[in-house]
Every structure is written in structure tokens, then in C-alpha cells.
Amino acid sequence: MNSLKPFLILLALAFALPWVGLIVYPSAKMKSIVTEVAYAKEDESKDTVFPIGRSFLASGAKVYASNGCAYCHTQMIRPTYAGTDRWRTGWSGREEDGLARETLPFDFIGERYAYLGIQRNGPDLSNVGHRITDAKWHYQHLYKPREIVPASIMPSFPGLFQTQPVVGQVSDMAVDVFDRDGIRYEVVPSGEAKSLVGYLLTMKKDQKVPNSIAVK
């Protein structure tokens, strides 16, 4: 190969093909699907309203990301041909209502990034909002994971809590109360912890998909 031009053209072509085929074109297509869904709720009946409302979607996801939660938790229920996630109790949604299903692209509407995850050092969180409905449980678990789940290897997150003197009654959400120098202190969740727990409590990726956009 004496001239560089054919080399560079071939190289660019070999790179451009997967770039267009895997990245640019599917991204554009997926974007239009998402837009379609966002408008679909107007012409669907009430019980198929989509997407569902979620609290702390942006701020909670930020706390989720900055603490590296996605390094141990997935948000991806695989279909039956690709694993047994669908059958694990509580993972894939409200089994009793016939709503349990694998994860679909529409489950991430309104989110900046889908934290599908890397490993399952901890359980999948796709439907943790159905499994755990108590905010206090989450706070205690984030503060001292092994007091709630003895076998857990999750780090504890004292950084998500703050210590303050008790004024009047002890807070409902206090995870710890102790006395120091005759003053009562309580450990309560910080704003970040509240965002994260709000995000987890509303994590319910089993909503009914509107007929107009259901995967056929």
C-alpha cells in the first residue's frame, strides 16, 4: 500500500458503518419511539397512563450515580429466553396483577440515562418500589445495611445522614439516637438520602404499556 488515501478511506468506512448502524440510526429511532409514548397517554384509556409519575427522578438518579450504586445493582429484567429474572419473586413486578414483565425501553422515559448495571452484587432494583414501600426501611438499610440484611455486602452510607441535636420529639425518620455530654443527638437522612429513597420508592418498572406502542 503505497498511497495512504485508500487506507484512510477504508478505515473510515469500516468505522463509519458500525457507527451509523449501531449508534446513530438506532438512537434516532429510539428517540422517536420515546416521543411517541410521551404523547400516547392522551389517546389511551386511564389505566394505561404512561409514563408513571416518579419523585426525585433527576436528583435521586444523581445520588444513585454518584455513589456508584450501578456498579452493584442492575435495573434490567431479562426476558425468559435470556435468564430466569422473570420468575424471581418480586423482581419483575406485580405478579398477582399479571403485570410482571421484562424491562422495556419505555420504562426509562424521563430518565437521562438507564442504569442497566454491570453486576449483581446486590439484587436487581427494577421493581424495588413494589418490594419495599417503607422509607424508614431504606434509611436504616442505607445507614447500617447488615442490621437489616445480615448477609449484605453493601457499604454503609453514613455520608447520606447528618447528626443533629434533638429538638422536641425525635424525628420519625431518625436512624440512630444517642447521648453525648448530656445532649440528645439524632441521626437523620440528609437531602441526598431523601432524594435517593424517593427515587427507589417510586422505582416500578412494570407499568402497563399502551397498546399503541406495545412491542408486537
Added chain:
Amino acid sequence: MSTDTTPAVDDVHLRARIDRSLRYPLLFFFTSAAAWLAASSLLGFLSALSLNAPDFFERFPLLQYGKLQPIHLNALIYGWAMQAGFGVSLWLMARLTRNVLRNPVTLVIMGHLWNLVVAVGLLSILFGWGTSMPWLDFHAGLWPVLLLVYIGIVIWIIGMFAARSERTPFISQLYILASVFWFPWIFLTANGFIHQDDGSAVMKAGINAWYISNMIYMVLGPIALAASYYIVPKVTGRPVYSYALANIGFWSLVLFSGWTGMNRYMGGPLPAWLPTVGSTATIFLAIPALAVLYNQVKTMEGKLAWANYSPALRFAFFGTISLVVGVALNIILAIFPLGKTLQFTQAQGGVDLVSVYGFFTMTMFGAIYFIVPRIVGCEWPNGQMIRFHFWFSAYGVGAIAAFMIFAGMAQGHVIGNYTEEFTTAVERGKPYLAALAIGWFLIGLSNVSFVAQLGLMAIRRGRRDEEGPTLMHKKPEDYFTNELVAEKAAKA
């Protein structure tokens, strides 16, 4: 490349001038890369430990697995791998194009900037701006700076190639060009789509997976292959066995690797054909991997035993074998029947490590053992330390990869059996995670010895006797290639 390896005296002088011009930039890249590597090994050790003793780590809120692990990985990729790659590509390009490096000071400044951005990026993860997107964990605002600095560094490589004296490029040059061509492309694509575009959230995750795979096979991999295609013929004094095969290896890698990666999310909410294409392309990666291995074994034929003596040859050959092993393991992960059990377990991380450490890093060690004596003008202080480095690295990475894959099998088996408690999977994986910590400790030890030797070389405290290059064992009679003898004679 000509078959006659006896160089003319002029040629030797030119090489010496090229090497001298590269001394400070290369020493800068290599020493800072090695320092990041040692730091990354330590962080890998701590990160594995934090999964074993979470209660102990409770006292250090910043040292949580969710932060240690991304910092460890990103230090390994952007601190060590990219910088070692810069140094090796610069040297190979300068030597192969016969160019003396101009403006080394500016290059060193660029190197400082790179280190600064990486350090800021790692601190940004530590202090809560991490993105939880593997290999793209830095604060979302840092990527344009990193990209600019990257271009500021590789511009030297491109410039030297443009000013080459030999019009027909050697295979190593093609690999390096492909690497510097692809990194800005995928880095811009990944960050642009993920951070700047308001598109589909799941596509972004897919793009992230695609980015990791392409970093391994199209950015880091080619630099390692460029180095081993240079080292193997040089050390054995033989031309590349089959140049046609080398070309097949190159073009098949270029053709297939761009399609790989999304198979990491097979069964995921992406359009199903994306992971499927990824799996298929991953299987086809066997072609370039086997082409490279066959070519190198044939080049070394009859002199394979030299890998016992030459550190460069031994590390490079280990790297090529790891490439094949890594591709084979990736194929296992990419096909449904086996992959679905191992998906979302420790296994994928172990397999990535075979590629990043077993293949890329080990080859870079070989290249550094080859290059540094030439640019500083003295030999490695101690062959035994090189041997120590090799075995601790080889056993370390082998143990880590094996244990992560075993851990993956144990976890995957329990998770797949949906009637078992999830916590059983955690408990089954735990012993392997302890072994993981030990593996990183071994690697850390080996890298301390590497940093120490490299430091001595950087201050030019190497051996200066008449013994010739430092070998890992006492040399056999016919060891020296003509080139090394001539180079030594010219310097004397």
C-alpha cells in the same frame, strides 16, 4: 521490513538521535503511567477488600466500593493504559518513520495536562460527581478537555507519520493510526450521545457498553499489537512470518470490532438486533486474534525459547496469548446458553481484565522493557526483578480473572435458580472476592518492583557494564541479534 538486520552505521546514529529526542517525553509518560498503575492496583485491592469487609470500611465514608471501583478502573484506563500507549506509540512511530521528535517540551506539557485532567476526573468521582457509567465515570464536564489534550498529544504521532521517509507503512504504523483515529471518534460519540443528547436512556447504556468494547479492541488493543509486531521480529531477528496474514489480522479487527459491545446487554431493553450483532461480531474477533497468534508463533519458530531470556519477548508473547484467551472468554459471554448465566456477575469484569491487563498491559510492559534502555542509554538494573515482575503479574492477573469467572459461575448459578434466596448468591461469591483482593495485592507487589526499576532507569542509574541487555536468565550463546551488537558498537 528488510530481512537484513545488520544496520549501517548512519542508521544507528539516526536511531540514537531519535531515541535521545524522545527521552524526556517518554520517561514522563512511562513513569506517570507506572505510578497510576501502582495506585490503581492498590485501589483494586482496597475495592475487593471493601466487598469482603464492608463493616471495616464503614469508618471511611469516601472509601466505598461504589467509588473505589470506578476510581480503580478509570485510573487503570486513563492513568496507566492511555499514557503507556502514548509513550509506546510515539516511540514506535518515531523509529518506524525515522523522525526525530521536535518540540519535546510542548509534548511534556501536554502530558502534564493529561495527568491533571485524569487526577481531577478521579477526584470528581471521589467527591460525588461520578456518573456510574463504566469507563466514563469522570464528571460530565471533563470530557471535552480530555479529548483536546488527547489530540494535543497524538498530533505528534500523526505529524511524524506524515513526515515519514519510508512511504510503505509497516503493520505497526497501521495499528497505531487506527487507534488514534478511533479514540476521538468513539470518545466524542459516547460522551456526545450520553451527556449532550436528550435521546433514549437505554441507547445511552448501550453506547456505554459499545464504548468499553471498542476501547479494548480498537484503541488499546491495536497499540499492543503494534508493539508486539515490532518486538517479536526485532528480538528474534526475523521478518514478520506472513505480511498477508498480518494484513488480514488488521483488517478483520477493524471490520468487526466496531460492531461489538452491545452484547453486554443481551436480553436488555435495547432493540434486540443490537446485542445480536454484537455477539456475532464478537465471535468473528477470533479471526484477528488467531491470525496474530499464528503469525507471531511462526515468526518466533525455533526461537520460542528466547522468550525465557528477553523480557520484551516474554511479556509480548504472554500478551498475545492473553488476547486469544480474552477473545475466547468474550465469545463465551456473548452467546446466550453460557452468557446468560454469567451476565451481570463478576465474570465480565474478569474477562475485561484478561484483555486490559493480560493482553494490553503485559505487552506494554514488554515494550517498556525494550524501549527504556534505548532512550536512557543504560540497561535495566536487575533481571531477577524483571522475572519477579513477570511472574507476580502473570499469576496475579491469571488468579484475578480465574476467580472472577468462578465467582461469576457461582453467583450466576444461584441467581439463575430463582427459588434460591438472592443472598445465597452473595454468600457464594464471597470467598472468590477474598481471592480477588489477594490477586490485586500480588499485582500491586509486582508493580512496586516495576516502578522502582523504572525510577532507577529514569535517573539513569541502570547497569552500564559490557554485559549487554538485562535478561531474565543467563543468556544462551546465540542470543544477540546483529542490531543490538551494532548499536552497542556504535555507542562505544
